[in-house]
Amino acid sequence: FYTPPIDPDKLITLMKCVDDNLAQEITPHLLGKWPNTYAYTKAVAENVVEREAENLPIGIFRPAIVISTYKEPIRGWIDNMYGPTGVAAGVGTGLLRSLHCDGSIHANVVPGDMVVNALLASAWDIAETRRTQREIPLYNYVSQDNAITYDDLKIMSAKYGIEYPTVRAIWYYSFRNNKYRIVHLFFIYFFHLLPALLIDAATVCMGKRPRWVTQGRSKRICLPPVRKQLDMNQLMN
Known part of the structure; x- marks a missing residue:
């Protein structure tokens, strides 16, 4: 398994606390060097599977x-x-x-x-x-x-x-x-x-x-x- 870019629980909590507009604004900061949200969230999801x-x-x-x-x-x-x-x-x-x-x-x-x-x-x-x-x-x-x-x-x-x-x-x-x-x-x-x-x-x-x-x-x-x-x-x- 790859090391996740962020702890899944933290990402889920963060997305629940912000509206869609704010989520779009902070997305580039969350992605960092990741090419897109597709690859980013797949890595996070794999970590959830690994743990749970x-x-x-x-x-x-x-x-x-x-x-x-x-x-x-x-x-x-x-x-x-x-x-x-x-x-x-x-x-x-x-x-x-x-x-x-x-x-x-x-x-x-x-x-x-x-x-x-x-x-x-x-x-x-x-x-x-x-x-x-x-x-x-x-x-x-x-x-x-x-x-x-x-x-x-x-x-x-x-x-x-x-x-x-x-x-x-x-x-x-x-x-x-x-x-x-x-x-x-x-x-x-x-x-x-x-x-x-x-x-x-x-x-x-x-x-x-x-x-x-x-x-x-x-x-x-x-x-x-x-x-x-x-x-x-x-x-x-």
Whole structure:
């Protein structure tokens, strides 16, 4: 088990004593070097399990970044737009041209159906091994043996994305992982913001409501933490 960033009881008590607005204000101070609340609260939750579930038939299952399915129920199935799937959707429609990411680092992604199968297998293993050992087992389901990089993931996604393009595409495909922030910002301003301004200007001239700058701004707000999260993911691998 990892050392928790904060005592779980203290965190629970703190969150009960503050309102939502104050909780948002103090969140950056609580996170410290942690990339986001998702990773932070998972570490805290694991500590709760370690302390409180010693006598229960329980284990910790840690999957890597879960993507679409490999085979089941059908190939490529997914029901959300989070993580790499959201990036692929943005790239495939032509909206996303750059990501602040070191393409040479390990892309620790695993198919959703294989994650579920491994989770079921771990539950069976817990039921069997709890008869002979009392420690809480940890299962890390990652793509360590057959690893690919984020550039590899980009190339494979581009191959099939261009071969089977979406009907929702609004611009041709052009995307790259940019390791350096200054280069990434160049792409953002010239290939995200500038085209959006031109399209919105034409939209206003036609008497319609502009919307592309607003959409681009919401995407840029989501992108800055990505590099930190990818670096943290590589470190933990």
